[in-house]
Amino acid sequence: MIRRNGTVTPFDAGKITVALTKAFLAVEGAGAAGSPRVHDVVQDLTDQVVANLTRRVGEARTFHIEDVQDQVELALMRGEHHKVARAYVLYREERARRRAAAKAADARPAVPALRVKAEDGSLAPLDEIRFATIVEEACAGLDDVAAAPVIGEARRNLYDGITLDELSLAPILAARTLVEQEPNYAFVSARLLLDRLRREALSFVSGAPEQATHAEMSTRYASYFPAFVRTGIEAELIDPELGRFDLARLGAALKPERDLQFQFLGLQTLYDRYFLHARGKRFELPQAFFMRVAMGLAVREIDREERAIAFYHLLSSFDFMASTPTLFNAGTLRPQLSSCFLTTVADDLDAIFKGIKDNALLAKYSGGLGNDWTPVRGLGAHIKGTNGESQGIVPFLKVANDTAIAVNQGGKRKGAVCAYLETWHVDIEEFLDLRKNTGDDRRRTHDMNTANWVPDLFLERVEADGEWTLFSPDEVPDLHELTGSAFRKAYEAHEARAAAGGIKVHRKVRALDLWRRMLTMLFETGHPWITFKDPCNIRSPQQHIGVVRSSNLCTEITLNTSKDEVAVCNLGSVNLANHVTEAGLDLGRLAATVGTAMRMLDNVIDINFYTIPEARRSNLRHRPVGLGVMGFQDALQTLRIPYASDAAVSFADESMEAVSYHAISASADLAAERGRYPSFEGSLWSKGILPIDSIRLLQDERPGVDMDRSSRLDWAALRERVRTTGMRNSNTMAIAPTATISNICGVAQSIEPAYQNLFVKSNMSGDFTVLNPQLVHDLKARGLWDEVMVSDLKYFDGSVGQIDRVPHDLKALYATAFEIESAWLIEAASRRQKWIDQAQSLNLYIANTSGRKLDELYRLAWRKGLKTTYYLRSRSATHVEKSTLKGTDGKLNAVLATLAAAPAAAEAIAAQADGPWGKACAIDDPDCEACQ
Incomplete structure (x- = not known):
């Protein structure tokens, strides 16, 4: 524990017990000294304080004496010992006044000179000038931040003999406590983390202790970069081919100033999970990281340096960000760069366990998996080889579930897989129960995602309140291969066969009952x-x-997918927030971004490290990529457009049309330069049918589809060029969740509305305060940003909708996900879907759920022509902490002094002070692949 004079003493819980006992004696008199009740209460309170302190200590490993006293106050209030709490508050105030008076009367320095312990154990005086310089440099150029409060809070937690790591951590933690007051402190925290990273990386690469300020890095980066590449090659972490680039040219192209773009969440995520490290030390700085990825993607280009520099500029500017596997593995010895793998599991034991083995091999290097289990025969089906009956798909899904947990991508993120089953499969009802927390645990898959693969005919039967027949696929193998009217014809023929006794395993259910059960399980379990x-x-x-x-x-x-082909997709996302101004979409910048991004994604296919031959065969034959978008909500707020509006739907249409146009055009350009993808002939592309044109095909099969087909750009010329020149890629677009890469870029995920305007995000790197900076900017402009507004945001769980003094236009602009009717999300998604040749990860949000509401919502998604939906989000049981603590664990705010005389108010605050604020696991699950 750090004392007020900077000295350190071992933590002693007994002193807390003594202090609490004295407080009770002061209020209840000497008779309380031997009271068993007081003894028990004091012991319980002591245990609470110790538990809270040890839970909150984190990396610092030290407490300040004021932290302990803050926790004692809170424990007393939570325990409703209001008179004792009042006495304790007044006692602390009196002691603080005495210390201030003594300090004013004593000219001697209150804090002795501190020494810092180096890694070799030697002690050296703290370089006060450099310490202040680093903090001042971190605050430079940012509005409404100051070095003094950061230095003051950090200085309070220093002690004689502090280690270098603890010294670098102190100002980071100090700046983080201020984020909820001013979002720009997220940049300050990131820049302070950069100082720590620079010391770690430069020392490792040079082999001697070294540190540099950001200003010094303007010249140091260029010389560091070649040494970084050599170090990575020697550590067998970087492909030796990268050493053959012109490293001096690439080092000179680095932009050190782009290090300042990071917010703390983004940089900490990179530090924890992305930067290369050896022997427990990170040696990759941010701009070296982006250049390493760029080099890995340019390694087969003719002018590798020129292309690498172009790719680097796109990544480091945050205009576009490659997907997590690409960032993890580009330029390494095993460049598995693809994000997604889709497999079909065939109906025999060898194939089933080969599919599970393939899952393990694909997940090992950061691939996310989708398994089609529909071909596997259902419960009760005949097994010719043993003359027995099948146990169905559930036991095999349990094995697949446990495999995903066992292969966790080297600890970088948990292995993740989603099992798909078509709605007519006889095991569908057991499939719906897989994520339940009750029932036989051997028939549950608590860690596997699941999805229904729903044919149109089923929903037509739901709307008609008709019957639905379930089959085992070994008896009706054609159903999984057919769609539209061909599926309808075959399905009705099989129903007739079943009625005539020609099919052994089948069962009739009411379609509406099955649909309601599907929606019920979706709401209850998320799957x-x-x-x-x-x-x-x-x-x-x-x-x-x-x-x-x-x-x-x-x-x-x-x-x-098929028995011989595992589908592979290579993802990346355009940051829409960087491509809009208040005047609208910057089409020129967007065209340039998409053109370069498509080249990067196409390069992935040839460079990729394939862990199974079926994936390589498929990817080289069809060459699909998935260009998506992120920062949609940020773009809307820049344009001053509320999400729940016709204007937002129009912007979704306009922006996706532009991305689609330039993505298709770029793929045609690549076809002219590199050749068409091998399976081009016979595709819709070869017939001049683009995504916007394929809506007609769906409407022909299902006349009730309600999709807008208007356009703005000149599609006729592009349509003809695609037909005659061809395409380099069978598929070009898909909108992924972008959970982690959007954090890196500091923008809203994917096409998501804002979850809350103030919350704590939890991921594998820890807990991070997230505050909407555009909201703060607007509130400041209207003179509304103050401590009361921060308190109101906490009280109303990050929503401005119920804060009376917030103007209505800002309430509409900054409405959060649960305040927006999900019909608006579906309408915007439908407008995007008309331009996309694949699909989009579309989450739906329900604040007040009813069966009718869910039914209407998902039928609307179907009628609007959506291909898929993703999570159904419901409100979390935990909301923003109503704590009146400033910062993280710091001092009580000024209101507390007045509460000493107001027990009712103190009781209200104490009742609101519990819990991790804003950790909504239904939104930000640290174990969820999509959230990561």
Whole structure:
């Protein structure tokens, strides 16, 4: 524990017990000294204080004496010992006044000179000038931040003999406490973390202790970069081929100033999970990281340096960000760069366990998995080899579930897989129960995602309140291969056969009852997701050579799979926030971004490290990529457009049309330069049918589809160029969740509305305060940003909707996900879907759920032509902490002094002070692949 004079003493819980006992004696008199009740209460309070302190200590490993006293106050209030709490508050105030008076009367320094312990154990005086310089440099150029409060709070937690790591951590933690007051402190925290990273990386690369300020890095980066590459090669972490680049040229192209773009969440995520490290030390700085990825993607280009520099500028500017596997593995010895793999599991024991083995191999290097289990025969089906009966798919799904947990991508993120089952499969009802927390645990898959693969005919039967027949696929193998009217014809024929006794395993259910159960389980467990088979196939450019049998882990990929082909997709996302101004969409910048991004994604296919041959065969034959978008909500707020508005729907349409136009055009350009993808002939592309045109095909099969077909750009010329020149890629677009890469770029995820305007995000890197900076900017402009507003945001769980003094236009602009009717999300998604040749990860949000509401919502998604939906989000049981503590664990605010005389108010605050604020696991689950 750090004392007020900076000295350190061992923590002693007994002193807390003594202090509490004295407080009770002061209030209840000497008679309380031997009271068993007081003894028990004091012991219980002591245990609470110790538990809270040890839970909050984190990396620091030290407490300040004021932290302990703050926790004692809180424990007393939570325990409703209001008189004792009042006495304790007044006692602390009196002691503080005495110390201040003594300090004023004593001219001697209150804090002795501190020494810092180096890694070799030697002690050296703290360099006060450098310490202040680093903090001042971190605050430079940012509005409404100051070095003094950061230095003051950090200085309070220093002690004689502090280690270098603890010294670097102190100002980071100090700046983080201020984020909820001013979002720009998120940049300050990141810059202070950079100082720590620079010391770690430069020392490792040079082999001697070294540190540098940001200003010094303007010249140091160029010389560091070649040494970084050599160090990575020697550590067998970087592909030796990168050493053959012109490293001096690439080092000179680095932009050190782009290090300042990071917010703390983004940089900490990179530090924890992305930067290369050896022997427990990170040696990769941010701009070296982006250049390493760029080099890895340019390694087969003719002018590798020129292309690497172009790719680097796109990544480091945050205009575009490659997906997590690409960032993890580009330029390494095993460059597995693809995000998504889709497999079909065949109906025999060898194939089933080969599928599970393939899952392990694909997950090992950061792939997310979607498995089509529909071909596997159902419960009670005959097994010819043993003359027995099948146990169905559930026991095998349990094995697949446990495999995903066992193969956790080297600890970088948990292995993740989604199982798909078509709605007519006889095991569908057991499939719906897989994520329940009750029942036989051997028939549950608590860690596996699940999704329904729903044919149009089923929903037509639901709307007609008709019957639905369940089959085992070994007796009706054609159903999984057919779509639209062909599926309807075959399905009705099988129903007739079953009625005549020609099919052994079958069962009739009321379609509406099954649909309601699907929605009930979706609400209760979050699974299975609802995805639509027919739109995925009827609008697929590749329907001439196969069938889309499932989607992927996050429901945005719709590619063909078979016994011989594992579908692979390579993802990246355009940051829309960087491509809008208040005047609108910057089409020139967007065209340039998309052109370069498509080249990067196409390069992935040839560079990729394939862990199974079926994936390589499929990817080289069809060459699909998935260009998506993120920062949609940020773009809307820049344009001053509320999410729940016709203008937002129009912007979704306009922006996706532009991305689609330039993505298709870029793929045609690549076809002219590099050649068409091998399976081009016979595709919709080869017939001049673009995604916007394929809507007609769906409407022909299902006349009730309600999709807008208007356009703004000149599609006729592009349509002809695609038909004659060809395409380099069978598929070009898919909107992924972008959970982690959007954090890196500091923008809203994907196409999501803001979850809250103030909350704590939890991921594998820890807990991070997130405050909407655009909201703060607008509130400041109107003179409304103050401590009361911060308190109100906490009280109303990050929503401005119920804060009376916030103007109505800001309430509409900054409405959060649960305040927006999900019908607006579906309408915007429908406008995007008309331009996308794959699908989009579309989450739906329900504040006040009813069966009718869910039914209407998912039927609307179907009628609007969506291919898939993703999570159904409901409100979390935990909300923003109503704590009056400033910062993280710091001092009580000024209101507390007045509460000493107001027990009722103190009781109200104490009742609101519990819990981790804003950790909504239904939104930000640290174990969720999509959230990561």
